Amino acid sequence: MKGTSTEHLLLTTNSAKRLYHDYAKGMPILDYHNHLNPEDIAADRQFRNITEMWLYGDHYKWRAMRWLGVEERLITGDASDKEKFMAWAGCVPRMIGNPLFHWTQLELERYFDVQEPLNAETAEKIWNRCNERLSEPQLRAAGILDAFRVKIACTTDDPADNLAAHQQIAKNPQGAAKVIPAFRPDRALDITNGDFADYIRKLAQAANQDIQSYDNLLQAMQKRIDFFHEQGCRLSDHGFGIFPYEKATEKEAGQIFAKALAGGSISLAEEHKYRTYTLLMLGRMYHARGWAMQLHIGAIRNNNERMFEQLGRDAGYDSILDYHLAASLNSFLSELDRDGQLPKTIVYSLYSSHYEMIATTVGNFQSSEAEGKMQLGAAWWFHDQKEGMLKQLTALSSMGLISTFVGMLTDSRSLMSFPRHEYFRRVLCRLLGQWMEEGELPLDYDWIGRIVQDICYHNAERYFQMS
DSSP states (O other): OOOOOOTTTTOOSHHHHHHIIIIITTOOEEEOSOOOOHHHHHTTOOOSSHHHHHTTTOHHHHHHHHHTTOOGGGTTSSSOHHHHHHHHHHHGGGOTTSHHHHHHHHHHHHHHOOOSOOSTTTHHHHHHHHHHHTTSGGGSHHHHHHHTTEEEEEEEEOTTOOOHHHHHHHHSOSSSOEEEEEEOOHHHHOTTSTTHHHHHHHHHHHHTSOOOSHHHHHHHHHHHHHHHHHTTOOEEEEEESSOOOOOOOHHHHHHHHHHHHTTOOOOHHHHHHHHHHHHHHHHHHHHHHTOEEEEEEOEEOOOOHHHHHHHOSSSSOOEEOOOOOHHHHHHHHHHHHHTTOOOEEEEEESSGGGHHHHHHHHHTTOOTTSTTOEEEOOOOGGGOSHHHHHHHHHHHHHHSOGGGOOOOOOOOSOTTOTHHHHHHHHHHHHHHHHHHHTTSSOSOHHHHHHHHHIIIIIHHHHHHOOO
């Protein structure tokens, strides 16, 4: 099988090629949402082999291998790392049309200078070559951030985390990149989770105070926000299946909270009231700190009960939830906006049919506080591929202003995922280049090129104010 050159990958016009190579390619990265382990970066981790670096925890690859009938022992089981790599290599030629096919090319080429396509015949050679190079400084954890010109990487961190690794990175940086926490209080909102009371005790310990009441909870959350802010945090993140909006009073929220702490059964209406009121209170805290708020909406998780019992969460058994969002989202944003306490907000949906609706919704709440204060989030998770990105970018430009977009993120647990920024930039230049070729935009490369560079980096730098 002949290799495919990545030089002009996805760039279908001369204008697209020029925009990418002259304007987008050299831009630094601000990866404002990922799930990297900050301890790896603090220790400048050296990976034992390419499987540990590339396949561990990558549920995108796991799903594809299962689709091809690969035994679970070769995916998440007790097979050796080499066996798992060989199994993955044998799958890659059948990934055509899936972003994994291009990601694999880009990742092997950008990290290891591997030009050959990965398949069963080349697997042994590529395994050996990659493993030989893993001791090089630019392939250790912190070295990777520098190699890809990552200026800022924002991890995803629970309010109860002590952020020791972030403090270590700030005190003894292994590279030039800033590694900054992002505040993810999902467990404090997940009141129907069986370990909710245990989590509240953990949060109380982190905040160094008792949490016996709902007012105590809000005090503890404010303390943790203050602590995160001291460590450089400037954004929060929230994950939802259905995004609820159910009006409640503080008294009602407090009663529901007390009931959950006592082990009582929480109804769906009570869950929605508690989530709504608590998220509104958090939104006001974020606004006071000048933070951005991210809302990731529309995942239905852990759907295979048998495999959940075997492997736990984040194992590749999540999918897209379809439901109505417009009324709840508009009501939530309006409630915060009414008191002038709506923070900068990025709304993502895993259900791509929401893109136009979200773009028009966030348009209802733009203000002079920030350019593009309200954002339609990047194509997320199952949509961070060519068609998903094009759909998101088209919806944003048609219903809003693409020139204010804060760009792409990896949303990944793997240090091998930074070429996803390259992939996005190629898709962006493909779209704008097509508009230039078709006469919808003038052939003014400096003008359009500056907009490309803004979307790639500068908009996010201005928006998050973390530099």
